[in-house]
Amino acid sequence: MNIYVLIAVVSVTIAGFSQILLKKGAMRPHKSFLDDYLNAPVITGYALMFTSVLATMFAYRGVRYMTIQIIESLGYILVPVLSYIFFKERFNRNKVIGIIIILAGIAVYNI
Amino acid sequence: MEQTVLKDMNRKKILNIILLQFIVIIYTINSIIAKFATKAEPLSLKFFLFYAAEVCVLGVYAICWQQMIKRFELSVAYANRSMAILWTALWSVLIFKESLSVKQLAGIILVVIGTIVVNLQPGSETKEGEER
Numbered sequence: 001m002n003i004y005v006l007i008a009v010v011s012v013t014i015a016g017f018s019q020i021l022l023k024k025g026a027m028r029p030h031k032s033f034l035d036d037y038l039n040a041p042v043i044t045g046y047a048l049m050f051t052s053v054l055a056t057m058f059a060y061r062g063v064r065y066m067t068i069q070i071i072e073s074l075g076y077i078l079v080p081v082l083s084y085i086f087f088k089e090r091f092n093r094n095k096v097i098g099i100i101i102i103l104a105g106i107a108v109y110n111i
Numbered sequence: 112m113e114q115t116v117l118k119d120m121n122r123k124k125i126l127n128i129i130l131l132q133f134i135v136i137i138y139t140i141n142s143i144i145a146k147f148a149t150k151a152e153p154l155s156l157k158f159f160l161f162y163a164a165e166v167c168v169l170g171v172y173a174i175c176w177q178q179m180i181k182r183f184e185l186s187v188a189y190a191n192r193s194m195a196i197l198w199t200a201l202w203s204v205l206i207f208k209e210s211l212s213v214k215q216l217a218g219i220i221l222v223v224i225g226t227i228v229v230n231l232q233p234g235s236e237t238k239e240g241e242e243r
Binding site for chain 1: 184196218223225231
């Protein structure tokens with residue numbers, strides 16, 4: 001596998017986990033506006049997101065724009081799967097069909 | 112009585128979805144700045160100003176996104192982000208006078224339909240600070 005493709009895939013995975021940490025932070029009881037951001041899950045989440053942005057920028061050196069867009073859309077599958085594992089967010093009919101249509105749309109747009 | 116409560120819930124949900132889309136729009140403003148940045152001479156003052164603007168926009172987006180995912184299931188909020196494809200296409204047509212192919216238009220329509228289908232699911236919102 002092209003190393004840049006691998007970097008893009010790892011980057012999407014990191015971005016997916018960063019969203020889980022951000023949601024974890026968002027589920028804490030609200031104390032103050034600042035406290036919404038200055039806590040371990042949210043700070044780590046944003047650090048991961050930043051890492052993922054840098055990794056994706058690096059991946060662009062060796063992979064076509066279209067390929068990156070397709071790889072990035074894996075996030076639309078990964079985030080619901082992680083949300084199911086960590087937050088027990090259920091997969092219902094609307095969610096599954098909607099995400100499949102979104103993925104089809106991204107594929108049609110880019111390919 | 113029950114109908115009024117249901118109506119209120121629906122109204123709140125629609126309002127939250129509109130707010131979420133505004134945040135996705137903020138995110139797509141970055142693509143406009145990035146496009147302008149490519150026209151600036153590398154390492155010029157303009158170049159750095161564009162990059163500073165990108166960081167600012169991303170910062171505003173990050174702050175708003177964090178507030179918004181309190182109100183939605185993460186999987187639903189994330190699916191809404193796919194609408195960036197519509198907003199980015201809109202900017203490229205309106206601001207950069209680029210044209211869209213039929214294939215691109217078809218892709219955008221599919222993404223919009225998919226997002227609507229995800230949003231139509233009942234109980235996709237969460238209360239603030241709720242543990243699921």
